Amino acid sequence: MKRNLFVLLSLLVIASVLTACGGAPATATEAPPVVTEPPTEEPATEEPTEAATEAPATEAPSTYEGLLVEAPDCEYGGEIRSIEAVDEFTVKFNLCVPDPAFPSKIAFSSFAIQPQEHLEATEGRPLENPIGTGPYMVESWERGNQLVFTRFDDYWGEPALNQTLVFRWSTESAQRLLELQSGTVDAIDNPGPDDFETIEADENLQLIPREALSIFYIGFNNNPTAEGFDNSTNPLANEQVRQAIAMGIDRSRIVDNFYPPGSAVASHFTPCSIPNGCVGEEWYEFDVEAAQALLAEAGYPDGFETVINYRDVVRGYLPDPNVVAQDIQAQLQENLNITANIEVMESGAFLDAADSGQLTGIHLLGWGADYPDQTNFLGYHFGAGSSDQFGDKFDDIVEAIEAGAQLASDDERAPHYEAANNAIKQHVPMIPVAWGGSGVAYKAAVEGAHASPLGNESFAVTGIPGQDTFVWMQNAEPISLYCADETDGESLRACEQVTQSLLGYEIGGTAVEPALAESYEPNEDLTEWTFHLRQGVLFHDGSTLDANDVVTSLSVQWDAAHPLHTGNTGGFTYWSGLFGPFLNAPPQ
Amino acid sequence: MSQEVQVIQSLDAEGLSVQSVSLWNITWHRLLRRKSAIVGMIILGIMVFIALTAQWLAPYSPTRSMLDVDGYPVRPEKRKSPCIHAFGCPQDQPQHIMGLDGNARDEFSRILYGARLSLMVGLLTVSFAIVIGTVLGALGGYFGGWIDNTIMRVMDVLLAFPSLLLAIAIVTVLGPGLQNALLAIGIVSIPAYARVVRASVLSVREMEYVSATRALGGDALQILFRRILPNALTPLIVQGTLGIATAILDAAALSFLGLGAQPPTPEWGAMLGAERNQVFTAPHLVFLPGIAIALTVLSFNLLGDGLRDALDPRLAHVS
Numbered sequence: 019m020k021r022n023l024f025v026l027l028s029l030l031v032i033a034s035v036l037t038a039c040g041g042a043p044a045t046a047t048e049a050p051p052v053v054t055e056p057p058t059e060e061p062a063t064e065e066p067t068e069a070a071t072e073a074p075a076t077e078a079p080s081t082y083e084g085l086l087v088e089a090p091d092c093e094y095g096g097e098i099r100s101i102e103a104v105d106e107f108t109v110k111f112n113l114c115v116p117d118p119a120f121p122s123k124i125a126f127s128s129f130a131i132q133p134q135e136h137l138e139a140t141e142g143r144p145l146e147n148p149i150g151t152g153p154y155m156v157e158s159w160e161r162g163n164q165l166v167f168t169r170f171d172d173y174w175g176e177p178a179l180n181q182t183l184v185f186r187w188s189t190e191s192a193q194r195l196l197e198l199q200s201g202t203v204d205a206i207d208n209p210g211p212d213d214f215e216t217i218e219a220d221e222n223l224q225l226i227p228r229e230a231l232s233i234f235y236i237g238f239n240n241n242p243t244a245e246g247f248d249n250s251t252n253p254l255a256n257e258q259v260r261q262a263i264a265m266g267i268d269r270s271r272i273v274d275n276f277y278p279p280g281s282a283v284a285s286h287f288t289p290c291s292i293p294n295g296c297v298g299e300e301w302y303e304f305d306v307e308a309a310q311a312l313l314a315e316a317g318y319p320d321g322f323e324t325v326i327n328y329r330d331v332v333r334g335y336l337p338d339p340n341v342v343a344q345d346i347q348a349q350l351q352e353n354l355n356i357t358a359n360i361e362v363m364e365s366g367a368f369l370d371a372a373d374s375g376q377l378t379g380i381h382l383l384g385w386g387a388d389y390p391d392q393t394n395f396l397g398y399h400f401g402a403g404s405s406d407q408f409g410d411k412f413d414d415i416v417e418a419i420e421a422g423a424q425l426a427s428d429d430e431r432a433p434h435y436e437a438a439n440n441a442i443k444q445h446v447p448m449i450p451v452a453w454g455g456s457g458v459a460y461k462a463a464v465e466g467a468h469a470s471p472l473g474n475e476s477f478a479v480t481g482i483p484g485q486d487t488f489v490w491m492q493n494a495e496p497i498s499l500y501c502a503d504e505t506d507g508e509s510l511r512a513c514e515q516v517t518q519s520l521l522g523y524e525i526g527g528t529a530v531e532p533a534l535a536e537s538y539e540p541n542e543d544l545t546e547w548t549f550h551l552r553q554g555v556l557f558h559d560g561s562t563l564d565a566n567d568v569v570t571s572l573s574v575q576w577d578a579a580h581p582l583h584t585g586n587t588g589g590f591t592y593w594s595g596l597f598g599p600f601l602n603a604p605p606q
Numbered sequence: 607m608s609q610e611v612q613v614i615q616s617l618d619a620e621g622l623s624v625q626s627v628s629l630w631n632i633t634w635h636r637l638l639r640r641k642s643a644i645v646g647m648i649i650l651g652i653m654v655f656i657a658l659t660a661q662w663l664a665p666y667s668p669t670r671s672m673l674d675v676d677g678y679p680v681r682p683e684k685r686k687s688p689c690i691h692a693f694g695c696p697q698d699q700p701q702h703i704m705g706l707d708g709n710a711r712d713e714f715s716r717i718l719y720g721a722r723l724s725l726m727v728g729l730l731t732v733s734f735a736i737v738i739g740t741v742l743g744a745l746g747g748y749f750g751g752w753i754d755n756t757i758m759r760v761m762d763v764l765l766a767f768p769s770l771l772l773a774i775a776i777v778t779v780l781g782p783g784l785q786n787a788l789l790a791i792g793i794v795s796i797p798a799y800a801r802v803v804r805a806s807v808l809s810v811r812e813m814e815y816v817s818a819t820r821a822l823g824g825d826a827l828q829i830l831f832r833r834i835l836p837n838a839l840t841p842l843i844v845q846g847t848l849g850i851a852t853a854i855l856d857a858a859a860l861s862f863l864g865l866g867a868q869p870p871t872p873e874w875g876a877m878l879g880a881e882r883n884q885v886f887t888a889p890h891l892v893f894l895p896g897i898a899i900a901l902t903v904l905s906f907n908l909l910g911d912g913l914r915d916a917l918d919p920r921l922a923h924v925s
């Protein structure tokens with residue numbers, strides 16, 4: 019009896035110890051990760067909150083109560099001055115600065131329109147059940163398995179070819195190819211570089227190369243925000259060290275050996291097919307001796323120890339992450355005696371850490387074009403609104419980029435982007451390595467097969483005659499389907515089947531074309547843009563698109579104090595990347 | 607009376623060692639009569655030889671990429687299939703008998719160095735687990751009561767988790783890396799040894815010679831470590847040999863998942879994991895490390911089985 023009691027007691031003790039150990043991290047994760055949560059009681063900056071009221075526009079002629087969200091002035095630093103529903107089918111944007119790229123930006127899928135009521139009902143987090151106007155609507159999402167869409171029969175445009183669209187994913191390129199060969203999927207993204215020949219030789223398959231509108235780079239953070247990190251001993255904070263690494267890495271060795279056909283060594287950050295992409299001086303030549311001399315001059319003749327962070331995720335810009343990372347590791351060791359320990363991170367955690375500036379060593383990341391403009395490349399990464407990924411910003415880079423972004427013609431913008439590229443070459447916030455070509459492989463029977471340089475293939479136009487279901491296999495599962503607050507291409511592609519923005523991009527291309535807005539016109543100095551909505555567009559829930567849906571969908575992203583400014587993590591990175599700081603942003 | 611004391615004293619001085627030598631002799635002879643055990647020993651012997659002499663056997667450095675070797679007559683390609691001059695590979699091409707891996711490193715050299723790593727992993731983790739497990743099991747078995755209860759319930763908790771999952775959890779907390787992987791595998795293997803030792807101690811504890819030592823005033827630790835444990839050694843050796851195989855497999859699994867050895871370390875599991883996508887385009891990079899793992903694990907399993915039979919007096923008549 020006593021013995022049993024004792025056993026029971028000891029089990030209880032162990033159980034409580036285990037719960038105590040297990041409980042600690044659980045409570046830690048309960049803390050909201052949202053950093054930009056609006057202050058509920060006391061607005062951080064009182065003035066803008068008061069001014070940014072949602073008042074019915076007075077000039078609306080009919081009974082329609084159009085929303086108006088506006089900043090009191092342009093002091094807050096962002097690009098947008100106001101968003102206004104002029105009438106039921108007209109939306110007007112007032113900008114603080116001229117922005118010739120505005121149509122390209124507003125067409126991006128992060129700025130898709132959802133019904134105002136739906137955003138309210140989901141408290142700003144329609145993470146798994148977005149309601150859009152696109153050719154497909156979400157039917158079910160079995161996390162970890164597949165995402166199923168069905169055709170939206172009341173779609174305003176050409177109806178989708180397939181009754182059902184299925185998204186599946188596998189991080190393994192061999193498995194993707196195997197599934198395609200065995201016929202369980204109809205198309206796969208990013209075949210492995212070694213598999214290009216196999217696919218081309220297979221008469222049951224077709225390979226569509228994707229234009230290299232992407233950049234793979236080796237990033238440095240000159241002042242990481244990681245807790246307890248002492249930046250005074252950080253060799254990467256030293257510009258000479260970064261320049262030495264830039265010279266000491268043989269980039270053509272990486273591209274020649276590890277990239278598929280269609281890729282090129284990057285002479286600049288932005289690919290040349292983007293207007294003003296590769297203006298200015300070309301990147302450093304590979305020169306080991308000069309690099310070693312520079313490293314010695316910087317005070318590290320014997321090298322140093324650092325880490326290489328990356329995510330083991332295949333993207334068009336990085337077809338074989340582990341191998342490329344190990345080659346860079348080997349080159350750093352061999353050429354510069356820099357010992358770099360590889361630390362692979364989980365994709366989401368890696369992106370979060372990169373964006374918040376917490377990566378202390380070298381990180382490997384890339385970028386695929388969202389829209390073909392320098393603001394999406396230089397502006398997003400190094401402009402005024404860019405994240406802390408590369409640490410402290412360089413004034414000369416920021417100024418050149420912001421000056422270029424406000425001019426309308428490519429010729430006028432050229433000198434500014436040239437200056438920006440030259441300044442980037444001098445400061446080396448990152449080393450541009452490759453403009454990575456990639457591809458999409460389809461079954462030969464698929465009609466409408468295409469590869470989008472922006473990575474947003476539309477499966478409303480692809481299909482196999484006589485087949486109801488189209489199965490697409492990509493690299494990874496979408497993170498969420500509320501793409502206002504996602505940056506991952508795998509999520510964006512899924513969103514793009516469901517939701518639409520005011521404008522869109524042509525299928526398989528980069529030209530901007532009308533979507534939910536039939537037409538738009540700017541004023542003369544490009545600070546006021548008026549969009550005329552398509553009439554009679556239905557959402558998947560049966561409601562009709564009107565101007566207030568547009569104002570709400572966009573202002574919840576813009577206004578950090580908006581009650582619906584919640585999202586998945588609350589980062590809304592694309593908004594701040596493209597349009598600068600948030601309205602009512604909490605003080606840093 | 608004085609004669610008895612003398613006998614015990616002489617046993618104390620040399621009796622045990624004399625007896626154990628003869629036991630090992632018997633075991634060794636029984637072991638040699640088992641073909642499977644001999645095969646195991648031969649494979650293991652080769653592996654140990656490779657591990658000890660890797661730096662002389664390997665034609666290249668295991669971490670050196672052929673891409674930066676000057677004077678290479680033909681531009682080296684990553685994931686090149688094996689080139690063996692004796693089998694008709696052109697003489698102007700450098701010989702890589704197992705081909706090149708994804709980073710254009712010599713696969714043969716990496717496999718050779720991998721043997722060193724895998725054997726080290728197996729021996730270190732099992733030694734660690736045996737030391738801790740023996741102490742815990744012996745204490746529990748000898749003293750019984752609440753000590754036994756506490757220790758064995760903790761062991762039960764550890765056993766309740768699938769070992770690889772628990773190892774993954776431990777590595778996740780400690781951070782990926784070979785050392786942490788070793789520690790994790792060591793920790794998850796402890797319960798097996800603790801149980802084996804405890805069971806032996808329980809059965810030996812009540813034997814007359816132990817009672818005799820106790821009656822003669824031997825203290826608890828002396829009885830435990832000098833009288834009881836040597837007699838509990840046999841099952842431990844068997845368990846340990848088989849455990850090395852499991853440990854090597856677990857370490858390879860952790861490295862395959864990216865939680866064990868970090869690049870560019872030539873660890874078999876990590877090599878397999880790195881090239882898993884090339885199973886159709888460059889199968890040698892997947893199969894060769896896999897075969898190396900399989901052979902090593904097999905050798906320990908065969909040897910362990912042989913040892914178990916050889917050490918079991920009940921099977922003496924069989925052999």
